[in-house]
Amino acid sequence: MLLAPSKPFLRNRVKEVIMDLILQATVNGILMGSIYGLTALGLTLIFGVIKVINFAHGSLLMVGMYTAYWLILLTGINPYLALIVVVPLLFFFGYYMQEIVIKPVFKAERDVREPITVIIVTTGVWYVLDNLSLILFGAEYRVVKTSLSGKTFLLGELIVSTPKFYGFVATIVTAVLLYWFLKKTRMGKAIMATSFDRDAASLMGINQYRIYNIAFGIGTATAGVAGCVLIPFYYVFPTVGVIFDIRCFIIVVLGGLGSIHGAVLGGIIIGVIESVFAQFMASTWTEGIIYAIFILILFIKPSGLFGARQDW
Amino acid sequence: MEERKRWQNVSISIFAFLLVCSLMFFTGTLAQAGSKVVKIGNIIPLSGPSASVGVQGKDVREMAIEEINNAGGIKSLGGAKLKMIYVDSKSDPTVGVTAAERLINTNKVHILTGCWNSAVTYPTTQVAERYGIPFIVPVSVRDTITERGFKYTFRIAAKDSWWTRDQILFLRDMEKEFNVKIKTLALVYENGDWGTGFAAGWKKLAKKYGYQVVLDEPYPSTAVDLSPVVIKMKKANADVIMLVSNAADAILLTNTMAELKVNAKAIITSGGGHADPKFLDNCKKNADYIFDEVEWETDVGKPGAKETNEKFKKKYGYNLTGESVDAYAAMYVIADALERAGSLDPKKLRDAFASTKLDSGPAMIISYDSIEFDKDGQNKNAGIVIVQIREINGKMERISVWPKSARRAGYTPVFPMPAR
DSSP states (O other): OOOOOSSHHHHHHHHHHHHHHHHHHHHHHHHHHHHHHHHHHHHHHHHHHHOOOOTTHHHHHHHHHHHHHHHHHHHOOOTTTTHHHHHHHHHHHHHHHIIIIIHHHHHHTTTOSSOHHHHHHHHHHHHHHHHHHHHHHOSOOBOOOOTTTTOEEEETTEEEEHHHHHHHHHHHHHHHHHHHHHHHSHHHHHHHHHHHOHHHHHHTTOOHHHHHHHHHHHHHHHHHHHHHHHTTTSOBOTTHHHHHHHHHHHHHHHHOTTOHHHHHHHHHHHHHHHHHHTTTSOHHHHHHHHHHHHHHHHHHOTTOSSOOOSOO | OHHHHHHHHHHHHHHHHHHHHHHHHHHHHHHHHHSOEEEEEEEEOOSSTTHHHHHHHHHHHHHHHHHHHHTTSBGGGTSBEEEEEEEEOTTOHHHHHHHHHHHHHTSOOSEEEEOSSHHHHHHHHHHHHHHTOOEEESSOOOGGGGSSOOSSEEEOSOOHHHHHHHHHHHHHHHHHHHTOOOOEEEEEEESSHHHHHHHHHHHHHHHHHTOEEEEEEEEOTTOSOOHHHHHHHHHHOOSEEEEEOOHHHHHHHHHHHHHTTOOOSEEEEOSGGGGSHHHHHHHGGGGTTOEEEESOOTTOOOTTHHHHHHHHHHHHSSOOOHHHHHHHHHHHHHHHHHHHHOSOOHHHHHHHHHTOEEOSSGGGGSSSSOEEBOTTSBBTTOOOEEEEEEEETTEEEEEEEESGGGSOTTOOOOOSOOOO
């Protein structure tokens, strides 16, 4: 590995540098991991409420990223100001996608405990969206220079990427807001009630399909937040969702299906493993290790770190 | 009654189905009888991590085929037109193999081309060999593709052992020219066939010439975040960083290296993602001083090169790359072989490919003088150029620097690169 210097003074200096770099890897892992968590928030919410694995989640993220991309490219707006437009836009996109595409299938499968056809429909949506953007925008990788791109600041001796740091903050804010919304507002309580028992909730006068629409809308809106957060330091292309998809699934299962803080923490765990373990082995291995840990958790605690024990 | 009606329905639908089938068959044979068509199956990545190079390959093929067809098609086949069929490999070997089987058995293609990703080309050429269908590989650089004694595989691009050999020769020439001593190398490469092939070559050469490898890091091209890899580069602190990257990861690595202020005397890259026209748009000044290895550059001094590039740029909005020029030349190699074979019989076609000696025509925008294949189907003459990426008057440019005979007049490379 490194040249071993003969003088003890030098050797200590090398050690110090390595410690710094591991610290750097940890900080980077936490920041990047929180953003992974943000990309998984929508997936966990939609699963928690609708009890359907949404395979189109990555594509919704892609839609969020393209929306943010075009908005920032055409108006030169600050990526975080773009949230004001992107979030409502994506909310309605998700709301109407559920209303128009998924709801009819749901109604047809009303008597089935686990509506598998809906899962297949979401897979269809995934392919349609990905290929639509391939036709509309082409296969190329698009990057837009924002006021945050490439900016860093120093934290002691550590170099911290500014857009990733803001991404971390945005994740925490989004998660807290979502938590507050679900626990404290009337609509949030209705969503929670539906997630616990949709039949009982219906009997209490909650319109479950409307709740589904709203949950899907909120889930898609969080993908919009992730899109705005990713654009300053990442690129967008039609199949970008696929890259995040698998990670999102692992994060959601790791954190517990339907758990908001589980998704954020799960993301951070994955991010730190990926970043720190890569310092000791080839980064090709870290992917393997993430999956190994994933399987291990499924063995030990199948409901995930923060998942509810009950049977849905 | 009910029963009878149902049977009636069934028999009517069967009849309709048969009618449609026979109509399709009939029109199919009619179309074939009208004018001869040479079907060329192309397996290239049109989605997934390498989609942008795949689309470039498709664009340049379209342009070449249009030129050939407009010039009267294949004369020895009665003016037969070339017809392209594209299949998306998604950079996935399994998808590639299935596509090859389907193109050969269902579409009955006469010639196959592709697949850019060595990992896809390797098994796909095997399928073509089994069926005895000529397979032209414009770019896929893994050595072993033309080292299996295959009779039906022909490659236009240089092998990766030639690429790594020239990178190291270039480095040694630079050391001499600028009197700078290089001791340590960091090898960072995508973990597919292409990257690992390069890494094996580098390690052998490093041993031979006495360079010490301080970092040997394969990484997954689909990674969302490459900062962990960049932190390792920083830790290794090598004199020279050698890279092999696909499109997306090349952008991500270059920008992250600038962010984390990774310093080295030189960064040497291997085409692919670093040669992608989008790379400079997306990295801008972060890519300054990189040495990239390619087969062709827009400033190459070959007649027609400039005009062809301009025509292409007007049509598709970006410059030709070494890899697209290989694909362009491949189409003319195909036209030339068809012309000489005067037949669509796979054996005769194969023999025509094997005796190729193409040294005139539009394909001669390549950086060397003729295309000829050795007994394993490898283009013997394929040449390599090293360029330096520099910011000149606020615009990022790629400037040929090596071999010295190809160096742009009046340009002195910057070596070692200044610290960030």
